[in-house]
Amino acid sequence: MGYLHEGHLSLVQEARRRADVVVASIYVNPTQFSATEDFGVYPNSRAEDRRRLEEAGVGATFEPATLYATGRSSGASGDHANVVGMGAPAAGAHETWVEVTRLQTGLCGGSRPHFFRGVATVVAKLFNIVEPDVAVFGRKDYQQWRVLTRMARDLDFAVEVVGLPLVREPDGLAMSSRNALLDSNARKRALSISESLRWAEEACSRGEAPGVQVLRQGVADRISAAGGRVDYVEVVDADELVPVEELDARPVLVAVAAFFGSVRLMDNLELQGS
Amino acid sequence: MGYLHEGHLSLVQEARRRADVVVASIYVNPTQFSATEDFGVYPNSRAEDRRRLEEAGVGATFEPATLYATGRSSGASGDHANVVGMGAPAAGAHETWVEVTRLQTGLCGGSRPHFFRGVATVVAKLFNIVEPDVAVFGRKDYQQWRVLTRMARDLDFAVEVVGLPLVREPDGLAMSSRNALLDSNARKRALSISESLRWAEEACSRGEAPGVQVLRQGVADRISAAGGRVDYVEVVDADELVPVEELDARPVLVAVAAFFGSVRLMDNLELQGS
Numbered sequence: 001m002g003y004l005h006e007g008h009l010s011l012v013q014e015a016r017r018r019a020d021v022v023v024a025s026i027y028v029n030p031t032q033f034s035a036t037e038d039f040g041v042y043p044n045s046r047a048e049d050r051r052r053l054e055e056a057g058v059g060a061t062f063e064p065a066t067l068y069a070t071g072r073s074s075g076a077s078g079d080h081a082n083v084v085g086m087g088a089p090a091a092g093a094h095e096t097w098v099e100v101t102r103l104q105t106g107l108c109g110g111s112r113p114h115f116f117r118g119v120a121t122v123v124a125k126l127f128n129i130v131e132p133d134v135a136v137f138g139r140k141d142y143q144q145w146r147v148l149t150r151m152a153r154d155l156d157f158a159v160e161v162v163g164l165p166l167v168r169e170p171d172g173l174a175m176s177s178r179n180a181l182l183d184s185n186a187r188k189r190a191l192s193i194s195e196s197l198r199w200a201e202e203a204c205s206r207g208e209a210p211g212v213q214v215l216r217q218g219v220a221d222r223i224s225a226a227g228g229r230v231d232y233v234e235v236v237d238a239d240e241l242v243p244v245e246e247l248d249a250r251p252v253l254v255a256v257a258a259f260f261g262s263v264r265l266m267d268n269l270e271l272q273g274s
Numbered sequence: 275m276g277y278l279h280e281g282h283l284s285l286v287q288e289a290r291r292r293a294d295v296v297v298a299s300i301y302v303n304p305t306q307f308s309a310t311e312d313f314g315v316y317p318n319s320r321a322e323d324r325r326r327l328e329e330a331g332v333g334a335t336f337e338p339a340t341l342y343a344t345g346r347s348s349g350a351s352g353d354h355a356n357v358v359g360m361g362a363p364a365a366g367a368h369e370t371w372v373e374v375t376r377l378q379t380g381l382c383g384g385s386r387p388h389f390f391r392g393v394a395t396v397v398a399k400l401f402n403i404v405e406p407d408v409a410v411f412g413r414k415d416y417q418q419w420r421v422l423t424r425m426a427r428d429l430d431f432a433v434e435v436v437g438l439p440l441v442r443e444p445d446g447l448a449m450s451s452r453n454a455l456l457d458s459n460a461r462k463r464a465l466s467i468s469e470s471l472r473w474a475e476e477a478c479s480r481g482e483a484p485g486v487q488v489l490r491q492g493v494a495d496r497i498s499a500a501g502g503r504v505d506y507v508e509v510v511d512a513d514e515l516v517p518v519e520e521l522d523a524r525p526v527l528v529a530v531a532a533f534f535g536s537v538r539l540m541d542n543l544e545l546q547g548s
Contacts, residue, residue, distance in 0.1 A: 069427065091514050095376045096394075096428030102369045120370070121429070128430040153343065154370035155395070156402040240365050 002026040003043040003177035004052050007167035011136040012056040014164055018134045024053050025062040025126055032118030038262070043180045067125055068094040098124045100147045100154070103241055107143045107255050108266070111231050116147050123148055127157050135159050140166035140174055142253055142268050146241055166268070168194065174267040186260040192226030193256055197269040200254055204271055209247040215254065223258045231257035231264065238270060249273045276300040277317040277451035278326050281441035285410040286330040288438055292408045298327050299336040299400055306392030312536070317454045341399055342368040372398045374421045374428070377515055381417045381529050382540070385505050390421050397422055401431050409433050414440035414448055416527055416542050420515055440542070442468065448541040460534040466500030467530055471543040474528055478545055483521040489528065497532050505531035505538065512544060523547045 015022045026049055033039035046063070053061055071090030089095065097117050104116035127135065135152075137145045145163035152161045167175045172194035173187075182190060196219040203210050203218070210218070212235045220233045236243050238251035254269040289296045300323055307313035320337070327335055345364030363369065371391050378390035401409070409426075411419045419437035426435045441449045446468035447461075456464060470493040477484050477492070484492070486509045493507045510517050512525035528543040 067430075089376070091516075094428050096372065096374045096425050098370065098372055098429070100370045102363070125428075125430045128432065131432075151370050154368050154399075155372070156341075156399045158402065158405075242365075 001028045001042065001177065002049050003045050003180065004049045005167075005175045005177065005179075007138050007140060007175040009052065009056050010164055010167055011138060012053065012058055014162065015134065015136045016057050018136075018162070019132075021059045022057065023060045023062055023130050023132065024058045025064075025130070027062070027064055027067065027122070027126075029067070029118055029122040031068065031121060032112075032115050034112065034114060037112075038178075038181075038264075041181070043177050062126075062130060067122060070094070097121050098151060098155070100150050103143065103147045103150050106241055106243075107232060107234055107236070108257060109143070111257070116144070119144055120147055120151050124151065124155070124157075127152075127159050132159055134162060136162045136164060138166055139163045139268070139270070140176065140266065142255060142270075143241060146239070172198070174265070176265060178263055178265060181263045182260060186263065189226045189228065190260045190263075190265055192223050192228060193258055193265060193267045196220075196222035197254060197256065197267055201269055201271070204247065209274065212244060212246055215247075219254065219256060223256070228258040228260050231259065247271070247274070275302045275316065275451065276323050277319050277454065278323045279441075279449045279451065279453075281412050281414060281449040283326065283330050284438055284441055285412060286327065286332055288436065289408065289410045290331050292410075292436070293406075295333045296331065297334045297336055297404050297406065298332045299338075299404070301336075301338055301341065301396070301400075303341070303392055303396040305342065305395060306386075306389050308386065308388060311386075312452075312455075312538075315455070317451050336400075336404060341396060344368070371395050372425060372429070374424050377417065377421045377424050380515055380517075381506060381508055381510070382531060383417070385531070390418070393418055394421055394425050398425065398429070398431075401426075401433055406433055408436060410436045410438060412440055413437045413542070413544070414450065414540065416529060416544075417515060420513070446472070448539070450539060452537055452539060455537045456534060460537065463500040463502065464534045464537075464539055466497050466502060467532055467539060467541045470494075470496035471528060471530065471541055475543055475545070478521065483548065486518060486520055489521075493528065493530060497530070501534070503533040505533065521545070521548070 012022060012024065028042050030039055050061060069092065071093030098120040099117055100120050109116055137148060139145055149161045152159050169175060171191060173179060173191055174194060199222065200215050200219055203215065215235060216233045220230045223230050234243060234255050236253050236255060238253050244252055250273050252271050252273065254271065256268065257264060257266045286296060286298065302316050304313055324335060343366065345367030372394040373391055374394055383390055411422060413419055423435045426433050443449060445465060447453060447465055448468060473496065474489050474493055489509055490507045494504045497504050508517060508529050510527050510529060512527050518526055524547045526545050526547065528545065530542065531538060531540045
């Protein structure tokens with residue numbers, strides 16, 4: 001979606017290692033935003049993005065004006081309200097959605113019910129347009145990576161979906177385009193997210209793992225104490241994303257989403273199991 | 275889905291005209307049948323189908339045993355009950371569905387609510403596996419053709435979706451694999467479907483078109499009088515499949531589904547408008 005940071009560039013680097021030609025898409029996909037979300041203020045820096053991608057060795061950038069048919073009687077094309085179906089859709093407007101029915105629920109799917117439908121649909125479109133052999137995503141958006149991996153398998157896309165580790169700022173904050181929307185005070189308080197996950201990791205590495213409830217509560221309390229509004233803290237199976245009752249040999253994900261002001265941030269911790 | 279008739283072979287012929295290599299798939303797709311439908315008794319004649327396809331110049335037939343992942347803890351693979359999700363799905367089982375949200379409702383979508391979801395999903399898979407340039411479908415399954423045309427456009431499949439006219443038996447019955455399930459008495463009574471559509475066509479060609487309600491009722495009455503159980507008779511816009519209030523310059527479809535005994539038959543009439 002553009003406004004690139006080092007996390008994105010790590011994806012380009014891996015893509016170059018795996019493929020002869022790398023294509024980067026820059027498209028703020030309207031169908032993964034609801035009416036009340038930050039589609040209109042999503043940060044944007046196209047010229048700078050292009051420069052950085054070229055420098056990183058990308059062969060082409062794909063920057064469509066719109067990817068959704070708006071139908072016969074529609075005025076403006078590619079308009080957010082039109083595409084996400086506020087009001088009655090025009091005859092002939094886009095109406096096909098890819099739903100990954102289990103993995104798209106829970107975690108971010110709880111507070112953003114249409115989010116993964118929008119993500120899966122736009123990535124199916126990008127796969128069909130670009131026809132890549134490999135597609136590289138960040139595990140910062142862990143659930144997205146799981147949803148897209150499952151979609152590629154279930155619909156038999158001839159695309160290998162690769163997920164790379166999230167990349168952090170020097171002080172620990174998970175890199176995100178949305179970090180640019182934080183003022184300096186919120187930016188400082190938001191560090192509580194990564195700090196709470198570091199606490200969780202250390203608690204688990206001490207040999208006697210705490211219970212799942214203790215872990216969740218401990219993470220949530222640390223974020224709340226810093227003035228964040230917790231959307232969710234979940235401990236889930238690393239593949240299927242269903243909540244686990246206890247920590248055992250299975251790999252799990254500790255996943256967090258929290259608001260600082262109006263900015264929603266995500267972070268996660270992968271635990272390999274005992 | 276196999277059990278081929280002349281209608282299918284007309285698709286092969288057109289595909290040969292348009293493409294250097296023709297692939298035919300034979301797969302009775304479990305996800306487009308509900309628990310109470312005729313998946314288990316769908317007619318089957320694989321050896322004969324293969325012979326006819328080869329004779330017709332098909333380069334390859336694609337006959338997968340199953341197209342759906344059944345997950346970790348599952349026993350039999352490709353089992354109908356498992357795939358269509360009767361009971362809780364196994365972890366890792368198929369869970370991705372393509373929904374063409376408006377066109378999949380109405381007509382056959384009314385009495386078969388999951389039907390087009392199953393059709394769109396399996397065709398998305400077939401498109402990704404076979405990677406055809408052109409895909410040829412019959413307009414006997416008119417709504418299916420509209421759904422798949424819309425899906426291909428909306429998901430940017432590089433596939434031209436072609437719809438060919440339905441093919442009739444000499445006495446007028448629309449060709450269908452399911453005709454083989456009719457006993458001779460039901461077979462005779464089922465002719466009321468095509469006869470009622472011929473009546474509708476003649477009524478419309480007389481210059482003063484009857485009202486839509488008169489048309490629907492006339493078709494339904496003729497089928498009921500022959501002992502058929504009408505599922506629906508609809509007069510809809512030929513592109514978007516929404517019911518029309520009156521016959522005017524727009525092309526419309528008169529679409530019928532009716533049961534004779536336990537066998538569900540479909541037929542339709544395309545009217546070009548005045």
